[in-house]
Amino acid sequence: MRLLLLLPFIGLLWVPFYNRELPSLWGFPFFYWYQFAWVPLTSLLIWIVFRNGLKKGEE
Numbered sequence: 001m002r003l004l005l006l007l008p009f010i011g012l013l014w015v016p017f018y019n020r021e022l023p024s025l026w027g028f029p030f031f032y033w034y035q036f037a038w039v040p041l042t043s044l045l046i047w048i049v050f051r052n053g054l055k056k057g058e059e
Contacts, residue, residue, distance in 0.1 A: 004045045005045060008042040012035065
């Protein structure tokens with residue numbers, strides 16, 4: 001389950017994948033809103049891994 005935390009790392013590490021302007025969202029280039037979209041997604045993944053650890057009795 002902890003491997004889920006690698007998704008944001010990999011998703012943001014590969015800059016050539018999202019280093020472009022289109023498609024834009026509300027006037028923001030893809031480069032910016034792609035990175036910003038990872039903020040709540042990363043928080044959600046951290047919460048999922050944390051809750052899973054509590055169920056298993058880990059601290």
